[in-house]
Amino acid sequence: MFTLVVNTNFVTVPVTVKDPGGHLVEGLTMKDFGLYENGVEQRLKLFTSDPFPLSAAVIFDLTLPDSEVRKVNQTLPALTGAFSPYDEVSLYAFGNTVARVSDFTAIGDKLNETLRTYRESVRGRGETVPVVTGPLAGNGPYVNGHPMDPSVSQVPVIPRESHVLNDAVLAAARELSKRDRTRRKIIFIISDGRELGSNASYSQVLKVLLSQEITVYAVAVGSSAIPGYGQLQRIRVPGMGYGDILPKYASATGGEVFTELSSDAIESAYARITGDARNQYTLGYTTRATPSSSYRQIEVRIHQPGLKVVARDGYYPLPPAPVPH
Numbered sequence: 001m002f003t004l005v006v007n008t009n010f011v012t013v014p015v016t017v018k019d020p021g022g023h024l025v026e027g028l029t030m031k032d033f034g035l036y037e038n039g040v041e042q043r044l045k046l047f048t049s050d051p052f053p054l055s056a057a058v059i060f061d062l063t064l065p066d067s068e069v070r071k072v073n074q075t076l077p078a079l080t081g082a083f084s085p086y087d088e089v090s091l092y093a094f095g096n097t098v099a100r101v102s103d104f105t106a107i108g109d110k111l112n113e114t115l116r117t118y119r120e121s122v123r124g125r126g127e128t129v130p131v132v133t134g135p136l137a138g139n140g141p142y143v144n145g146h147p148m149d150p151s152v153s154q155v156p157v158i159p160r161e162s163h164v165l166n167d168a169v170l171a172a173a174r175e176l177s178k179r180d181r182t183r184r185k186i187i188f189i190i191s192d193g194r195e196l197g198s199n200a201s202y203s204q205v206l207k208v209l210l211s212q213e214i215t216v217y218a219v220a221v222g223s224s225a226i227p228g229y230g231q232l233q234r235i236r237v238p239g240m241g242y243g244d245i246l247p248k249y250a251s252a253t254g255g256e257v258f259t260e261l262s263s264d265a266i267e268s269a270y271a272r273i274t275g276d277a278r279n280q281y282t283l284g285y286t287t288r289a290t291p292s293s294s295y296r297q298i299e300v301r302i303h304q305p306g307l308k309v310v311a312r313d314g315y316y317p318l319p320p321a322p323v324p325h
Contacts, residue, residue: 009287009317011037012046012213014184014254014280015300016310024279025307034301035283046284052184053086054277055104057172061191061221062095063163066123068222071263072190073119078267080115082274083107088183090175091115093122094168096161096197104179162197165189165245169216170200170208177212185214186255186277190266192222193244202245209253210295211316216249217273219266220259254312287317 013035017025030047058079062069083089089111091101101118105111169187176185187209195202209216250257256276258269283300300311 010045010284011287011298011315011317012282012284013298013300013311014213014215014277014282016254016256016276016280017302018308018310020306020308024276028281028302028304032303033281033283034303035285036299036301037285037287038297039299042285042287044283044285046282048282049279050282051278052182052280052282053088054083054186054274055088055176055179055183056083056186056188056274056277057090057092057176058188059165059168059172059190060091060093060101060118060122061163061165061189062093062122063161063194064192064222068192069123072221072266073122074263075266075270076115076119077112079270080107080112082270084274084278087274088179090172091118092168092172093118094164096164098164098168098171100171100175104175163194164198165191165193165195166198166200166202166205169249170205173205173208173212173214176214177208184277184280185212186273187214187216188273189216189218189246189249190221191218191246193218193220193246195245202248206249206252207316209249210312210314211318213315214253215255215277215312216246216253217255217277218246218250218257219269219273220244220246220257221261221266252313254310256310 015033017028019025026049028049030044033044033047035042035044060072064072080089085107088104088106090104091114093099093101102111102114105114169189172187176187179185208214246257249255256273258272260266260269287296295314295316297314298312300309302309
C-alpha cells in the first residue's frame with residue numbers, strides 16, 4: 001500500500017455572457033476571452049460552449065408568509081419543466097431548521113410525485129402578530145403553553161423565529177460536492193433572502209461553494225421582490241440577522257438573482273436560470289500556484305464592447321487528494 005498525491009491545480013470557470021438586453025450571447029471563441037488569476041493572465045487550456053448536465057439543489061424558504069408559499073407552490077409544476085432529462089435535482093426546505101425533502105433524482109415521475117406531495121403539505125408562517133396578553137390570548141391564563149399562577153408576576157416570551165438560510169445552503173453544498181465533477185453544480189434558492197440564527201456564517205459557506213465550484217442562483221420572492229426594498233434590507237441591524245444575502249451569494253459564485261412578484265414571472269425565472277446555467281462558456285487553465293488555503297481572485301474579460309460577463313470572483317483551491325493503491 002502506498003499513497004499517490006494527485007495535484008488539483010486545474011481550474012474551470014463557467015462564464016455567462018449577455019448582451020445589453022439580457023440575452024445570452026452565442027458564437028464567441030477562445031480569442032474573445034481573457035482570464036486572470038490574482039492579476040496575472042492565464043493560458044487557457046480548455047474552452048467549450050457545449051451544454052453541461054446539471055446537478056441542482058433546490059432550496060425552498062418556509063419562513064415566507066403563507067400567501068407567498070402558496071404562490072410559489074402554484075409554480076412547482078413548471079419547475080420540473082425547466083430541467084432536462086439529463087439533469088438531477090434534490091430538494092431542501094428551511095425555517096428554524098433544514099430538512100432534505102428528497103435526494104438527487106432524475107427528472108421524471110418520482111420527482112414530480114415528490115413535488116406534488118410537498119406542494120399539498122407545506123405551509124408558510126402565519127401572517128398575524130402573536131397575541132400574548134389580554135382577552136384574545138386564549139382561555140388561560142397561560143404563558144408559553146404553561147398555566148400561569150395569577151399570584152406570580154409573569155413576563156410573556158415570544159419564541160424567536162430563525163431563518164437558517166446559511167445552514168440550508170451549506171447542507172446542499174455538501175451533498176453537491178459528492179456529485180460527478182462532469183456536471184454543472186448549482187444551488188437554486190427560492191426565498192426572500194433573510195438569514196437569522198444559522199450555525200454557519202456566510203463566509204464559511206462561501207468558502208465551501210467556491211472550493212467546490214458551485215454556483216448560486218435565486219428567485220427573490222416576498223418582500224425582497226419589492227423594488228428598492230432589497231437595498232434597504234442589505235443594511236444589517238445587530239441582532240436582527242441579514243435582510244437579503246441572495247445577491248451576495250449569487251455575485252460571489254457567478255450566479256444571478258431574479259426578482260419576481262407574480263406566479264407567471266416566477267415560472268419564467270425557472271427556465272431562465274436553468275438555461276443560463278446549462279449554456280455557459282467553460283474556460284479552464286492550470287494554476288501555477290501551490291495548493292493552499294489562500295483565496296485566489298479571478299477576473300474574466302471579454303474583448304468585445306457592450307457585453308456583460310458573469311463569472312465567480314475567485315476560488316479556494318482544494319488540497320492535494322490522496323489516492324490509495
